[in-house]
Amino acid sequence: MTRSNRREFLKAAGGMAVAAATAGLGLREALAMGKFKVGDTDGLLVIDVQNCFIPGGTLPVPDGAAVVPLINDIAGKFKCVVMTQDWHTPGHISFASTHGKEPFSVIKLPYGDQVMWPDHCVQGTDDANLHSDLDLTKAQLILRKGFNPNVDGYSAFYDNDKKTPTGLAGYLKARGVKRVFVCGLATDFCVMWSSVDARKAGFKTVVIEDLSRGIDVRGSMEAAWKEMTKAGVQRVMSRDIEFV
Numbered sequence: 375m376t377r378s379n380r381r382e383f384l385k386a387a388g389g390m391a392v393a394a395a396t397a398g399l400g401l402r403e404a405l406a407m408g409k410f411k412v413g414d415t416d417g418l419l420v421i422d423v424q425n426c427f428i429p430g431g432t433l434p435v436p437d438g439a440a441v442v443p444l445i446n447d448i449a450g451k452f453k454c455v456v457m458t459q460d461w462h463t464p465g466h467i468s469f470a471s472t473h474g475k476e477p478f479s480v481i482k483l484p485y486g487d488q489v490m491w492p493d494h495c496v497q498g499t500d501d502a503n504l505h506s507d508l509d510l511t512k513a514q515l516i517l518r519k520g521f522n523p524n525v526d527g528y529s530a531f532y533d534n535d536k537k538t539p540t541g542l543a544g545y546l547k548a549r550g551v552k553r554v555f556v557c558g559l560a561t562d563f564c565v566m567w568s569s570v571d572a573r574k575a576g577f578k579t580v581v582i583e584d585l586s587r588g589i590d591v592r593g594s595m596e597a598a599w600k601e602m603t604k605a606g607v608q609r610v611m612s613r614d615i616e617f618v
């Protein structure tokens with residue numbers, strides 16, 4: 375443990391000891407208090423860890439590459455692992471170039487506000503491939519979304535029209551999943567929409583914060599955490615996940 379890690383640990387442990395004393399718990403129980411215990415009914419949802427969202431890609435998420443080794447470490451510990459891939463047609467409705475608009479501006483579409491993205495994750499391009507360092511061996515399902523040319527698809531569960539399902543809820547339920555841990559790119563768009571929809575589909579939902587990174591346009595990170603909290607999405611750091 376480095377000195378600053380130790381300091382952080384002592385600070386956290388001190389806080390927990392106080393909480394434990396209040397709750398009448400011993401130190402061991404106190405240390406276990408903040409943990410999520412993961413078992414057979416938990417699934418891992420890895421959102422859009424694609425070249426396009428990693429620096430060097432067409433819609434880079436700052437520090438996006440950092441999540442790859444961390445996700446590789448954790449994926450094999452879940453019984454059910456699903457990874458998603460943003461998979462747009464050329465000239466997709468979410469592309470600024472399709473409408474002659476400035477990237478990151480917003481337009482109104484029949485299904486709601488649409489951010490105008492740079493062309494990204496076009497079907498069949500290297501930009502749309504899952505990152506080459508991402509270990510795919512533990513993924514039982516790779517789910518593509520956003521392939522409808524006229525509707526964007528942030529969420530792993532529904533298109534942005536909020537009514538066209540991807541089938542993921544049925545898949546997870548059929549595999550006995552009751553709680554999903556969500557991570558990947560980007561926290562404030564596809565991770566957020568997937569997490570909120572996971573709640574709507576009846577799953578307990580937990581975002582793994584350090585295994586996700588955000589784009590953060592016009593305060594979207596803060597807004598995303600607010601929205602997720604409102605929907606009952608919990609958040610955790612990977613060190614506080616325990617596999618039983």
Ligand code: VGL
Pocket residue numbers: 421422427460491528559560561562563564565
């Ligand atoms: C995403 C913007 C556009 C994401 C996808 O994966 O978060 N963001 N398309």
Ligand code: ZN
Pocket residue numbers: 460462468491494495520
């Ligand atoms: Zn997209």
